[in-house]
Amino acid sequence: MGKVKIKRKSTLIDMTAMSDVTVLLLTFFMLTSTFLQKEPVTVLTPSSVSEIKVPTANVAQVLVSPEGKVFISISGEADPNVAGGEWGSEQIRKEILRKAVSKYNELHPGKKVNLTEKDVDVFSKLGSFGVPFQALPSFLRMSQTEQDKVITDMKRSDVGIPIDDNKDLSKLNEFQIWMRAIYDSGNENLTSAMKKGEGIAVKADKDTPYSTVQHVLDNLQTLKMNRFSLMTALKTEND
């Protein structure tokens, strides 16, 4: 009787094709990804049916925490070499910081803030910032982990850009100094985006009381920045 020989098959699976696919996917994700911005507070934006996308370039985002603390993050041109000058995020932040600090020193001659070239450099790499001018030098000289710790601690009194009901344009408060400096940054594309209302994006949590957000809106109105965008998430008419 002939014995049926069962051929032993190797269970080895060729992974090359699989590897090819994963590398392709990896390349796709690496190229398309824009990293989540680190923010001092995580906010859940309310939803709306509006489908206008938030711009990624030339925008100043004003983040309002539920406690009413204000943070600003600035992005410059996507391509730093357009618009006749170097207006990438880092350059524009440096320019804005210099303008804002000199304005602050002009308004508060008794409490001048002095920053070194290195401080300005550190500032240009910050995603979002929110400390009073007086605390700025010591904040910028901290290590990154310390900075993160300070800026995410909402109970501290020296976190958040000071803001009040000031309506007098000759005595700007700190938030107004910043917004004015951003407007006067020197990059015309940013200025025109702000005029059109695309350049200012207000972001607040959906549970935040209106009175808190209104404070910021009021300040923008005082600065005659009457057009701006409100950050929302998408929903349909059925929700």
Place this chain on the structure above:
Amino acid sequence: MAQIEQSDKGKKKKGAQKKMSIHVDFTPMVDMNMLLITFFMLCTTMIKSQTLQITLPTNEKVDQTEMNKAKESEAITMIVTTERDAEGNIKKDENGKPKNIVYFYAGKPQLVGDAASGAIDDSNLEQAEFLGNEEGAARGIRKILHNRNKQVLEKIDKLKAQWRNKEFSTNKDMNDSIYQAKAKEVRNDSTLTRPVVVIKATPEASWESLIGALDEMQINQISRYQIDNMNHMDTLMIEAFKRKNNR
């Protein structure tokens, strides 16, 4: 594929090296790639946030009479508010949705009682809710606004149908822009009866409820609206409304 076979083309010599197969195992490579993919997938923001663009009036003193020029029959005032508990947390209803309430009145406030002393018994204030569409039909405050802006919405619906059939232009972008321009024309057409909406929010109203109110303007194609501050009368009216309904 991942093997490299060394063959010596039939020239077999005695004592020749054994056929060697170099096999590279790609499994760890795939594992690592998968991990990286997972990392990038979780770190990316695929959905960009949307924005709602608004324009606020200037802070400069606007002549009050100028502001109140809006025809009484067209004006509608919305006051949004959110119910909160003693700790300031938002109350939720049975479905887990936050309790956002919108009060509204048409035209001027009509009061029953003595307004000067603050003893208002009743007013033309009514209450509604933010509700989504159900089977394509508007509900809640959306329905009320929809009915007030019927003329505009009817025209826009016609335009929308034309836009869907690409009647303006076969080019997609052209079609879109012509539609947008025509829709804007209709929204601002002063020959139609269009409502003027004044949105007010109480201090405890959530940001979501105000956005909800602005959203209703978009949905109902209302071009004339403004955000205003609460005044004493509005508070009294809400108080009276709550008293009347035993709440």
